[in-house]
Amino acid sequence: MPNGFNIAVVGASGMVGGELLRLLENRRFPVREFYPFNSGKRPANVIFRGKKYPCVKPSLSALGRADIAFFVSTDEVAGKFAPRLAASGTWCIDDSSRFRLSAGVPLVIPEVNGAELESSGKLIAGPNCTLTGAAVALAGIHRRFGVTELRLATYQAVSGAGKAAMCQLESELKSYFKKGSVPELKGRVFPRPIAFNLFPQVGGFDAAGNSVEENKVEAELKKIWNDKRIKISSTAVRVPILRGHSLAVWFKTGKPCSLAALRSALLRTPGLKFSRKPENYPTPLEHGLRTEIVYAGRLRKARTGANEFQLWIVSDNLYKGAALNSVQIAERIARL
Template structure:
């Protein structure tokens, strides 16, 4: 079997760690492995029982690979990915930098895997929040169309990286001892025993960066500029697993029984038909390969509208797993 030399830029981070674990678990045909971090601190990562020291990336070092996973920052992706892609190195980028770029496919394999082509060397993975919705709604959208989508999100702190996970743990410990940490760190408000409707900065209309990403990226993945999408993103004190409450208006009439059949057959989705079997981040958002949904019901606001509760692992399907699935599909092309 052909093997591929792989580089992971951001190997010491939250997504990088999961990505290495998934390459191993899913037996991706890795030849040589190169691990990179910022170079600002010493870090080693483990892959197939062997330790790899991370170092700062350079174009020459990255060019030795057949495939580079970018799981670091927008700036790092911008600096290296287009040049590497032009030199024939496949680049899968989990940062936001190229998601809306015209010639860069934004891919969730179960939803729009057909966008992957041998000629497209730079591929983006979407924001971790919308992935659950895109996977869960794929079959229903194909059959009934989606006219309007409203989402309220309940986002885990790991969506903001390693520093954010540590911040929640520190705040929780301090709160339980009756102390409060000085403000600062990765969040705009205290997160322990709290939540806040802000993920990213605000634009002139008062929408957060995350809300804008979900809307724009879903429209690109669905190749549908006309669909109307409204989002409120909330950060909650959950370590891992994003949850979404969705209100969906369809273009064509549906029955609940027919929707249930579509959800039961949706690739990458486990659908709970009974109301009391709903998924939660603790049970279904921790190293899970699929998306979970439940609490399907008619909305009271419109006869064309239904409600759904969705949970997925932001670090797996929302990031590392999606990237590995893209790579698995690329090597088959």
């Protein structure tokens, strides 16, 4: 497109939407016309390239003016608009979970499986923010040595649950410092208080006792790596930090490999910064705020058996876990 692309952002007033606008601007994505949308329940303006835009409720005809539409709102909204919009020629990049596991919809992290964009339809899904760190960090190791088993404990920031969740943490903290206790908040987002707390629940539970998030991690990672045989088990934990997801990962490789070979694979993995020194591990405060790559450290042999290793991973759930990944998909599309 010589004069740039008409861009729609559905969910422009949300947490991911705000970051998406910042990234489109900072990375100089060639935007011709810009159309922001929200639920329409309350007035909201967004600023893009110094200009104020009112958000409006989406409709198929309004969205149809876009060459590329980013869906950063809800599963329902993506389901309602994205397939019809894509069928009529607009690229739809969806950050919700609505189409991630749908056959024929690629689930894309550009530095891992971006080549899928070359032969795909116009509806593209971006993955869950939690598994993105593992999918990027271990991609090179999986390619060379074949990861056969993966176990994770995830430490997930409240911003992963959107702006209402951030408000819950802030309200609980304010109340604690004012009154000395964390109150029961009416209409709270999380199942438990989050200030000075953590809980092993991200989403509801299935009949086997796994949470929605734990099931997403398993199914989406298998799809992105195009490998159904890997055994994956995780425990997803919500922690009282604002931004940046951390993962404690244990993995087993099919081919024998040394720590030196793994280090070398990690140092050459696109989108990853790996620290060799154990004390240089990443943290969400230092490496999870508007960072464009995934960070990893503390690689070591696991004591449980041969070809078993452990790694600590941190990434920004709102950037690489959502908005940045979507913008990187759009950048690849722009080059097609």
